[in-house]
Amino acid sequence: MDRFDAIVVGAGPAGCASALVMAKAGLKVLVFERGKYVGAKNMWGGAFFGPQINYLFPNFWEEAPVERLVTRHVISFLTGKGSVSVDFKSTDFGIPPYNGFILLRAKFDLWMAKQVEKAGAILATGLKVDDLLVEGEKVKGVKIGKEEFHSDVVILAEGANSLLTQKAGLRKEFSSEDIKQGVKEVIQLSRKTIEERFNLKGNEGVAMEFVGLCTRGLPGGGFLYTNKESLSLGVVAQLSDLIKNRVKTLDLLEEFKTHPEIGKLIEGGQTVEYSAHLIPVAGLGMIPRLYRDGLLVTGDAGALLLGTGLILEGANFAIASGMAAAETVKMAKEREDFSQRTLSHYQQILKESFVLQDLETFKKAPKFLKNARIYHLYPELIVEMAEKIFRNNGEPRKGTFRMVREVLKGRISIWQLFSDVMKARKAI
Amino acid sequence: MKVEEKLALNKFDVDKEVHITVNEEGCRDCELKPCLYACPADCFVLREDHITFSYEGCLECGSCQIACAKGAISWTYPRGGFGVCYQYG
Numbered sequence: 364m365d366r367f368d369a370i371v372v373g374a375g376p377a378g379c380a381s382a383l384v385m386a387k388a389g390l391k392v393l394v395f396e397r398g399k400y401v402g403a404k405n406m407w408g409g410a411f412f413g414p415q416i417n418y419l420f421p422n423f424w425e426e427a428p429v430e431r432l433v434t435r436h437v438i439s440f441l442t443g444k445g446s447v448s449v450d451f452k453s454t455d456f457g458i459p460p461y462n463g464f465i466l467l468r469a470k471f472d473l474w475m476a477k478q479v480e481k482a483g484a485i486l487a488t489g490l491k492v493d494d495l496l497v498e499g500e501k502v503k504g505v506k507i508g509k510e511e512f513h514s515d516v517v518i519l520a521e522g523a524n525s526l527l528t529q530k531a532g533l534r535k536e537f538s539s540e541d542i543k544q545g546v547k548e549v550i551q552l553s554r555k556t557i558e559e560r561f562n563l564k565g566n567e568g569v570a571m572e573f574v575g576l577c578t579r580g581l582p583g584g585g586f587l588y589t590n591k592e593s594l595s596l597g598v599v600a601q602l603s604d605l606i607k608n609r610v611k612t613l614d615l616l617e618e619f620k621t622h623p624e625i626g627k628l629i630e631g632g633q634t635v636e637y638s639a640h641l642i643p644v645a646g647l648g649m650i651p652r653l654y655r656d657g658l659l660v661t662g663d664a665g666a667l668l669l670g671t672g673l674i675l676e677g678a679n680f681a682i683a684s685g686m687a688a689a690e691t692v693k694m695a696k697e698r699e700d701f702s703q704r705t706l707s708h709y710q711q712i713l714k715e716s717f718v719l720q721d722l723e724t725f726k727k728a729p730k731f732l733k734n735a736r737i738y739h740l741y742p743e744l745i746v747e748m749a750e751k752i753f754r755n756n757g758e759p760r761k762g763t764f765r766m767v768r769e770v771l772k773g774r775i776s777i778w779q780l781f782s783d784v785m786k787a788r789k790a791i
Numbered sequence: 792m793k794v795e796e797k798l799a800l801n802k803f804d805v806d807k808e809v810h811i812t813v814n815e816e817g818c819r820d821c822e823l824k825p826c827l828y829a830c831p832a833d834c835f836v837l838r839e840d841h842i843t844f845s846y847e848g849c850l851e852c853g854s855c856q857i858a859c860a861k862g863a864i865s866w867t868y869p870r871g872g873f874g875v876c877y878q879y880g
């Protein structure tokens with residue numbers, strides 16, 4: 364059996380990024396992907412943000428299957444009575460190198476993997492890695508059934524449900540407090556309808572986040588992204604909250620679809636797919652050990668993603684960590700030393716980049732985002748205030764501040780509100 | 792839209808080999824039955840007090856195993872190439 368410099372487990376963004384960089388440096392790389400084809404197992408919101416992917420594939424948008432650019436962001440507080448939204452449109456986001464790309468993973472991941480193959484890596488799809496091959500303290504390769512594959516280093520890029528990372532003794536068992544679950548439907552609509560309904564031109568697109576009723580007031584939220592000829596509509600909630608409150612994301616998504624605000628947007632659409640996935644969003648405290656002798660952990664498997672309530676970004680973190688792992692392997696190869704001492708360089712690169720710095724900056728976010736008032740009380744207060752401001756019932760008006768006081772009265776104390784605002788300031 | 796209708800839209804290449812098994816012994820004294828709420832594909836169903844599980848519509852998310860505090864679920868991914876095959880994702 365051939366020996367490889369590196370074996371990569373998983374061909375998501377983290378795995379593809381690491382394999383591409385290593386293959387380009389002339390290393391012998393083997394990538395295993397358990398899906399029948401690359402992308403078969405992957406779902407997300409979603410959109411890619413930031414320049415990371417462009418570092419990897421310069422001007423990728425010219426040939427990659429990008430659905431639309433994110434040129435408009437909407438955040439909506441949703442209640443049974445109405446909604447209040449912040450609607451941000453940017454002309455700059457529509458100019459290269461752009462800021463966000465709406466993608467469908469089954470198509471995009473396949474494209475990424477093709478680039479990885481072109482760079483010289485060997486891609487083996489439809490193969491699930493069952494175990495790591497360990498000799499003494501060192502990881503020496505992987506096992507698939509009874510077959511063994513040998514390499515100097517293994518890069519785990521297996522995604523959120525990181526079974527091999529756990530088997531390698533690098534993380535403890537997950538608790539339902541650490542994990543969010545996302546479900547989504549892809550709803551087909553004609554291009555023309557989407558562009559009219561969302562006020563878009565050409566390749567413009569919108570990313571929408573919803574807070575409030577879409578999760579019945581539980582921590583989490585709803586999302587909607589415009590693809591070329593479909594919408595991605597979904598809900599995210601904390602696993603522990605689903606269990607405690609005996610709620611299913613399945614039902615939350617059905618309710619979300621029938622909310623008048625959403626109903627209008629998806630009207631006439633045809634659901635063509637239903638998908639689900641985990642998100643490891645407990646922040647810094649959840650990050651496993653990211654390396655040991657002969658092993659590196661990247662992307663979601665390393666819980667390297669950021670959720671601040673306003674943004675959920677993982678793919679760019681996955682790419683950055685995959686690239687950092689590849690740089691580390693290149694260095695280790697030069698020294699012919701794959702011990703954890705050399706591989707610890709990986710952690711150092713992450714510390715110097717946005718990956719661990721963002722997670723540090725927002726380290727209070729996961730706890731803050733568990734505050735139920737954000738999803739339950741505040742959307743209601745905001746919508747009620749808006750209703751009071753705009754309602755004309757023929758009676759003399761009250762001053763705005765008096766009105767605000769009236770809305771808050773008996774629902775939340777000024778001190779509680781002040782304390783939440785201060786916490787928000789520190790957390791997000 | 793019912794869950795069966797939703798799952799019928801997905802492409803599955805169902806393996807003959809079962810990838811998740813539930814030890815129903817453990818379920819008997821499991822009061823809250825978290826798996827019922829954790830599974831986005833309704834693979835767990837309560838029938839007169841006992842849990843029945845079917846793996847065919849599984850979306851391979853991993854939630855059930857994390858949710859089950861009794862350790863009654865033995866979980867792995869389907870064999871390579873089998874299971875759900877998203878067309879959009």
Ligand SMILES: Cc1cc2nc3c(=O)[nH]c(=O)nc-3n(C[C@H](O)[C@H](O)[C@H](O)COP(=O)(O)OP(=O)(O)OC[C@H]3O[C@@H](n4cnc5c(N)ncnc54)[C@H](O)[C@@H]3O)c2cc1C
Pocket residue numbers: 372373374375376377378395396397398402404405406407408409410411412490491492493520521522523527544545546547597599640641642661662663664668675676677678679681
């Ligand atoms: C509902 C939802 C919405 C999201 N929205 C966004 C968003 O809008 N923007 C954003 O940036 N991020 C978003 N994310 C997060 C983002 O999807 C992840 O952070 C990103 O996919 C992580 O990439 P990865 O390569 O680490 O893992 P993955 O993309 O999960 O890839 C892991 C790969 O490994 C394969 N694999 C697993 N185990 C094995 C094995 N044993 N053998 C062989 N192959 C294996 C899998 O099949 C898969 O292809 C969202 C996530 C969810 C669930």
Ligand code: SF4
Pocket residue numbers: 813815817818819821823824825826827842858859860861862863864
């Ligand atoms: S949570 Fe576990 S023990 Fe409880 S009913 Fe479900 S599978 Fe059985």
Ligand code: SF4
Pocket residue numbers: 811829830831832833834848849850851852853854855856
């Ligand atoms: S892995 Fe997910 S979809 Fe499959 S049975 Fe468990 S909870 Fe349901």
